[in-house]
Amino acid sequence: MNIVIVDDNETNLVIIEKILRKAGYQDLVLLSSAKELYQFLGMDSHTAGEVPVDLILLDLMMPEIDGVEACRTILNQERLRDLPIIFVTAMGDSYKMAEALDAGALDYVMKPINKVELLARIRSTLRLKREKDLRKERDKRIQNELALAKQVQRSMLSSPIHDQAIDISAVYEPSSELAGDLYAWYQIAPNRYAVLLLDMMGHGISSSLVCMYMYAALKDTMMGVSEPKAVMKELNRRMNQLQMTDRLMNYYFTAIYLVLDTEQRTIQYVNAGHPAGVAVVDGKAVSLDKGCCALGFFEKIEIDQVEISYDKESRIILFTDGLVESLEGRYENGAVPFMSRLREQDVHDPIGFVQKLEQGTGDAEPKDDRCLVMISTK
Numbered sequence: 584m585n586i587v588i589v590d591d592n593e594t595n596l597v598i599i600e601k602i603l604r605k606a607g608y609q610d611l612v613l614l615s616s617a618k619e620l621y622q623f624l625g626m627d628s629h630t631a632g633e634v635p636v637d638l639i640l641l642d643l644m645m646p647e648i649d650g651v652e653a654c655r656t657i658l659n660q661e662r663l664r665d666l667p668i669i670f671v672t673a674m675g676d677s678y679k680m681a682e683a684l685d686a687g688a689l690d691y692v693m694k695p696i697n698k699v700e701l702l703a704r705i706r707s708t709l710r711l712k713r714e715k716d717l718r719k720e721r722d723k724r725i726q727n728e729l730a731l732a733k734q735v736q737r738s739m740l741s742s743p744i745h746d747q748a749i750d751i752s753a754v755y756e757p758s759s760e761l762a763g764d765l766y767a768w769y770q771i772a773p774n775r776y777a778v779l780l781l782d783m784m785g786h787g788i789s790s791s792l793v794c795m796y797m798y799a800a801l802k803d804t805m806m807g808v809s810e811p812k813a814v815m816k817e818l819n820r821r822m823n824q825l826q827m828t829d830r831l832m833n834y835y836f837t838a839i840y841l842v843l844d845t846e847q848r849t850i851q852y853v854n855a856g857h858p859a860g861v862a863v864v865d866g867k868a869v870s871l872d873k874g875c876c877a878l879g880f881f882e883k884i885e886i887d888q889v890e891i892s893y894d895k896e897s898r899i900i901l902f903t904d905g906l907v908e909s910l911e912g913r914y915e916n917g918a919v920p921f922m923s924r925l926r927e928q929d930v931h932d933p934i935g936f937v938q939k940l941e942q943g944t945g946d947a948e949p950k951d952d953r954c955l956v957m958i959s960t961k
């Protein structure tokens with residue numbers, strides 16, 4: 584346990600040193616000025632090394648740099664901001680002591696020093712430091728686990744498809760480490776492609792875990808069941824299996840699922856309470872807004888499946904409400920610009936598409952997860 588004692592009076596240094604050594608504190612450093620303290624803490628170095636001290640006992644009144652200024656300077660450094668400081672002072676001015684505590688010190692001891700009081704305050708401050716260190720270690724471990732979970736979640740997302748028949752790609756912007764949005768697509772048969780975009784209630788850890796649970800059911804369901812209506816019923820069944828009767832709030836998600844047949848030139852889709860996607864078929868814009876309610880509310884739901892045909896080409900864009908909400912500052916209806924932009928933009932570039940939509944909306948951080956999926960047939 585490294586303790587630094589800083590006092591310009593040598594007698595005071597000796598007294599405090601003897602008290603601490605008799606109490607079992609052996610790793611002590613004695614310094615006579617704030618400048619020496621700065622040097623000991625490595626504050627004149629540009630490298631962020633390990634903090635070499637657990638506690639500072641700091642004299643309040645010192646020449647050149649007093650204790651209050653030294654305390655502020657030390658705690659303003661990121662790597663030192665949790666360093667505990669106790670002032671040791673003969674000054675009884677309550678205003679000065681308030682200023683000292685406002686500078687960031689945790690406690691103070693008055694001179695002449697009472698041994699029992701000094702040791703009690705040191706034990707209390709070191710106990711707080713241990714609790715802070717444990718919290719920081721726990722937070723670091725959680726951040727590492729979140730980073731791993733984020734990597735796992737990202738690995739679940741489908742890779743772009745660019746073949747002779749179709750292009751499918753996406754842009755994905757979580758508002759936090761973990762997202763509640765998920766997209767997936769598979770070639771389920773020759774000339775047939777299944778695409779799903781879902782938005783879980785909320786965002787963050789709980790939503791992402793439910794997303795991962797649903798992902799486990801996605802591939803088998805999408806590959807094994809051909810029509811969108813049946814897929815949505817199965818996903819709704821899986822979601823209801825997750826619900827618990829003693830929960831105050833049940834999880835649910837919105838989704839849009841479609842099957843595109845490039846040989847038959849058809850698009851079959853179901854929209855489950857999701858923002859309406861847009862399809863431009865042979866130059867005409869169609870809103871993908873039919874289907875059913877969000878999934879997870881009811882065990883049995885009525886589902887309408889819609890089929891759209893095209894002669895030459897089709898372009899489809901699917902998006903989550905986080906993207907629509909981020910555009911509402913510029914557009915009265917955030918969904919309107921998708922139709923016009925879809926006609927003029929290169930649908931092979933979802934990132935460029937979003938950047939065009941966002942021109943003039945500012946650079947504010949998204950409040951919700953944002954996802955956009957783009958599909959075009961050839």
